[in-house]
Amino acid sequence: MYMHALTRLLTLLLATIAFSACNNTDDSATPSTESLSANESAPQAELITPHATEETRALYRNLKKIAPDTLMFGHEDTSAYGVEWWTDGTDRSDIKDITGSYPAIHGSDLGGLDLGWDKNLDDVRFEDYQRWIIDAYKRGGINTISWHMYDPITEGNSWAKTDTVSKLLPGAEGHERFIAVLDRFVEFNESLKAQNEDGSETWVPILFRPWHEHNGDWFWWGKGHTSEADYIALWRLTVEYLRDEKKQSNLIWAFSPDRSRMNPHNTPEGYLYAYPGDDYVDMLGLDNYWDLGHPANDAGMEERMTKFVESLEMLTDLAEQKGKVSALTEGGQANLPEQGFWTEQIIQHVFANEKTRRISYFLVWRNANPTLYPGTEYFAPYPEHSTAADFLKFYQDPRVFFESDLPAMYR
Ligand code: BMA
Numbered sequence: 001m002y003m004h005a006l007t008r009l010l011t012l013l014l015a016t017i018a019f020s021a022c023n024n025t026d027d028s029a030t031p032s033t034e035s036l037s038a039n040e041s042a043p044q045a046e047l048i049t050p051h052a053t054e055e056t057r058a059l060y061r062n063l064k065k066i067a068p069d070t071l072m073f074g075h076e077d078t079s080a081y082g083v084e085w086w087t088d089g090t091d092r093s094d095i096k097d098i099t100g101s102y103p104a105i106h107g108s109d110l111g112g113l114d115l116g117w118d119k120n121l122d123d124v125r126f127e128d129y130q131r132w133i134i135d136a137y138k139r140g141g142i143n144t145i146s147w148h149m150y151d152p153i154t155e156g157n158s159w160a161k162t163d164t165v166s167k168l169l170p171g172a173e174g175h176e177r178f179i180a181v182l183d184r185f186v187e188f189n190e191s192l193k194a195q196n197e198d199g200s201e202t203w204v205p206i207l208f209r210p211w212h213e214h215n216g217d218w219f220w221w222g223k224g225h226t227s228e229a230d231y232i233a234l235w236r237l238t239v240e241y242l243r244d245e246k247k248q249s250n251l252i253w254a255f256s257p258d259r260s261r262m263n264p265h266n267t268p269e270g271y272l273y274a275y276p277g278d279d280y281v282d283m284l285g286l287d288n289y290w291d292l293g294h295p296a297n298d299a300g301m302e303e304r305m306t307k308f309v310e311s312l313e314m315l316t317d318l319a320e321q322k323g324k325v326s327a328l329t330e331g332g333q334a335n336l337p338e339q340g341f342w343t344e345q346i347i348q349h350v351f352a353n354e355k356t357r358r359i360s361y362f363l364v365w366r367n368a369n370p371t372l373y374p375g376t377e378y379f380a381p382y383p384e385h386s387t388a389a390d391f392l393k394f395y396q397d398p399r400v401f402f403e404s405d406l407p408a409m410y411r
Contacts, residue, residue: 043323047282048239051249055410056205059142060252060282062409063325067360071350072401073394074105074144074363075380076330079132080124082367083382087128091135094367094382099395101404105207105361106136107330111148111158113188114181121148121157122366126188134194137204140410141403144207144254144329144363147185151220152177158219165226165234179241186246203250205410209329211235213258213287215273223261228274235276256285256329260294264311268318284319285329286311292345293333305345309352316358325360332364332379336387342394351399 047060066072075095079102080087082094095103108129111121119125133143148158153167153174168178192204214231217224221231235255242248255275262270275281290297291308299307312328319326333341351357368376381388394400 043321045278045282045323048253048279049243049249049251051247052251053203053205053249055202056250056252058410059205060325062407063360066401066407067325068358070399070401071346071357071359072104072142072361072406074107074142074361075103076107076109076146076363076366077122077124078103078106078367078380079136080122080128080366081369081372083369083378083385084371086369086372089128094378094380095402097383098381098388098391099402101395101402102136102139102141103363104401104403104406105142105144105363106132107144107146107363107366108133109146109148110185110188111150113184114147114149114152115155116184121150122368130188130191133192133204133206136403137192137194137202137410139403140406140408142207142361142406142409143204144209146209146212146330148219149181149210149221152181156220160220161217161225162220163225164220165230169230169233169237182238182241182246186242186248189248189250192250202410205250205252207254207283207327208251209254209256209285210238212256212285212330215257215261215270223273231274232276235274236280239276239280252282253280254283254285254327254329255281256287258290259286259288259311259331260290260297264307264314266310266314268314271314271318278322278324282324283329284315284322284324284326286315286326287330288328289331289333292331293338293341295334305349308345308349309356312350312356312359313353316355320358326358327360328362330363330365334377334379336379336381336385339387340390341387342390343397347394347397347400357399 047057078093078095079091085092093102109120112119113126136143150157151160151162151164153164154160154162156162166172167174169175193201194204196202211221211234213219214222216222221234239253242251257271257273288311291304291311297304315326346362349356350359364379367378367380367382370376381391395402
């Protein structure tokens with residue numbers, strides 16, 4: 001334990017020195033060899049938003065900087081509820097209950113905002129999201145937003161098997177309705193302003209991840225319900241409307257197909273299905289439940305881990321070629337039946353080699369409350385859970401960053 005704490009302290013100290021070295025103006029200061037070589041050999045993409053705020057640019061730059069040495073941990077709806085509780089307005093998180101820190105990345109989902117609801121599809125109030133997002137930013141944490149959007153035409157949920165995408169494009173019958181949905185996003189997004197001490201405001205930077213898992217057939221914007229060309233047109237329309245017309249300048253755009261519908265071995269071909277183009281994407285994400293114990297995947301542990309490593313290598317290689325950031329934007333193991341998940345599956349394989357460890361973060365999905373919502377699942381432990389001790393080791397690993405480990409990401 002003592003050794004552990006000491007190693008963690010030393011590594012953090014070194015990381016902080018390297019990090020502040022990258023940030024200060026003294027040219028003689030050298031960042032760690034690893035990030036230096038990674039930065040030198042690869043192109044460095046700018047954000048696709050030319051008018052991005054300073055804090056948003058800084059976040060993107062800093063994500064690239066720390067990614068090669070660290071893994072940030074993220075959790076969906078961490079402040080909203082846990083396996084055994086529902087928010088009463090006070091600050092809580094299953095992650096914080098175990099480790100004392102919030103996750104580095106906070107996930108929120110806007111499904112339902114599109115219909116004008118005041119709560120999302122999982123009963124979280126948008127008003128609460130607004131507060132938690134701003135609070136996380138103020139503490140130095142990072143926010144990501146996904147959107148299980150209801151079908152703007154039929155008002156069916158995201159899992160509706162409807163041929164809707166083509167109807168949302170310019171000139172089509174549902175275009176105006178779709179624009180009205182995007183305007184609701186603008187209203188919410190523009191409410192994400194943090195007050196500074198001098199009275200000025202900062203627009204909270206967001207890793208924005210719309211239209212996720214489109215290579216699967218479960219969402220109405222997915223394969224089988226829309227064509228590749230129409231998906232690309234939908235993505236580009238979303239970017240062009242929000243970025244160019246509505247001047248949303250706090251967004252870092254993340255693309256995130258699902259691992260189960262691609263073979264990552266050596267080739268990014270499957271990953272790039274319906275990729276909207278380098279000028280429309282800032283972050284290459286991957287949603288991976290498949291290799292981490294998905295009930296429908298009957299491969300043994302060794303094969304699963306080999307594929308997990310291959311998927312990370314494919315992703316980080318591609319991101320490196322494009323000069324962009326990569327992340328495990330969603331994933332995990334439902335209800336965590338496998339002991340050692342955090343150390344033996346995640347740490348060992350994310351830090352398997354030079355390529356795998358370039359991934360910036362791993363966000364696990366929500367800790368749904370099974371008493372209130374029977375049949376729902378959780379993806380992070382809670383204090384009494386059998387993997388809580390292993391999770392604590394994961395937290396204590398000096399390479400794994402929770403919110404309290406983060407260097408200043410917005411400068
Ligand atoms: C899914 C499940 C659903 C939930 C949705 C949005 O993966 O967790 O129960 O409603 O995400 O959070």
